[in-house]
Amino acid sequence: MASWARQRRFAYGLIVIGAVALAAGIPIFKAMYKPPSCFDGVKDGDETGVDCGGSCRRLCPGAFMAPIVPWTRMSETAPGLYNVAAYIINPNTGVEAQGVPYKMILYDAKGIPVAEADGSVTLPPGRNTLAFQAAVNAGKNPPIMAMFQFTAAPEWFAAPDALSALSVTDKRYSDSQSGSSLSVFLKNNGPEPMRGITVYAVLYDKDGNVADFSKTILDYIPAGGSVTAPFTWPESHAGRVVSIEVLPVAQ
Known part of the structure; x- marks a missing residue:
């Protein structure tokens, strides 16, 4: 009978010790545990490399082509x-x-x-x-x-294309002895305004060679609105320009 009582007290003691350890361990675990993230310097979660691939926005080397x-x-x-x-x-x-x-x-x-x-x-x-x-x-x-x-x-x-709703509707180039100019007409076809758009223009001759280039910055394009991007050059291109490429970039 005494032996059975000792065993029961021992079992109760183990239960109490376990409960105390669990109660103390949970806060410690919560304090020390760091869930997988894309910035912890460790390959974890669904990452395919250290802090890259999987659900991380950053791509791992080999998952893209070089510029x-x-x-x-x-x-x-x-x-x-x-x-x-x-x-x-x-x-x-x-x-x-x-x-x-x-x-x-x-x-x-x-x-x-x-x-x-x-x-x-x-x-x-x-x-x-x-x-x-x-x-x-x-x-x-x-x-x-x-x-x-x-x-x-x-x-x-x-990343998504931030300018997928932007279109070039017209390009008007003029050349004179005193210089040349270009007006590029752009339209925001989306429901949200666009801000801080850099627009590059490249002029090409009949052989596809670069005749000139320039840039301008558009501060604001309203939703559904149109704007004009102006470009000027201090010299004439003497009729060499036959095509124009427009390159808008969101900054």
């Missing part, structure tokens, strides 16, 4: 001052990279660098864009070539 830069050009706007642009193709649909750093270098006829410009560019999903630098000062050594390079690898994130 393509088919050309870099410069255009003199005043003595010693040049606008410089690199055309960038983002072959990834539904994927963007924001604030990708780059460097542009201008070289003279001897291959000596005469000017550099650093900047960053957003690569919108499924769209082409320009990395653009205005009024790069090359001094007294006229450059003959421009080079472009990314200074860090783009970080890609899943």
Whole structure:
């Protein structure tokens, strides 16, 4: 009988100890437990890599194609001052990279660098864009070539096309001896206003070569509304322009 009583007291003791341990352990567990996230530096949850893939917006290496830069050009706007642009193709649909750093270098006829410009560019999903630098000062050594390079690898994130509701309705180009100008007419076909739109324009000759380029910024496009993006160049293109490409980007 005494043995049975001791066993019962022992069992009760274990129950009490277990209850106390559980009561103390739950808050400690809650305090120490960190649910899987896309920013914890650990491959967890449904991630296919460390903090990438799965439900994370950031894509893992190998899940995207690298951007393509088919050309870099410069255009003199005043003595010693040049606008410089690199055309960038983002072959990834539904994927963007924001604030990708780059460097542009201008070289003279001897291959000596005469000017550099650093900047960053957003690569919108499924769209082409320009990395653009205005009024790069090359001094007294006229450059003959421009080079472009990314200074860090783009970080890609899943993203919708913010300008899917924006359309170009008309383009009107004029050329004269004193200069040239372009008016691009855009319409916001969506139910929400658009803000902070950068619009690039690229002029091409009959052979598909770049004749010139420029950019303008639109602060606001109302829902269902239309706006005009103006562009001007200080010199005539002498009838060389036969086609125009418009590249809008949401900033």
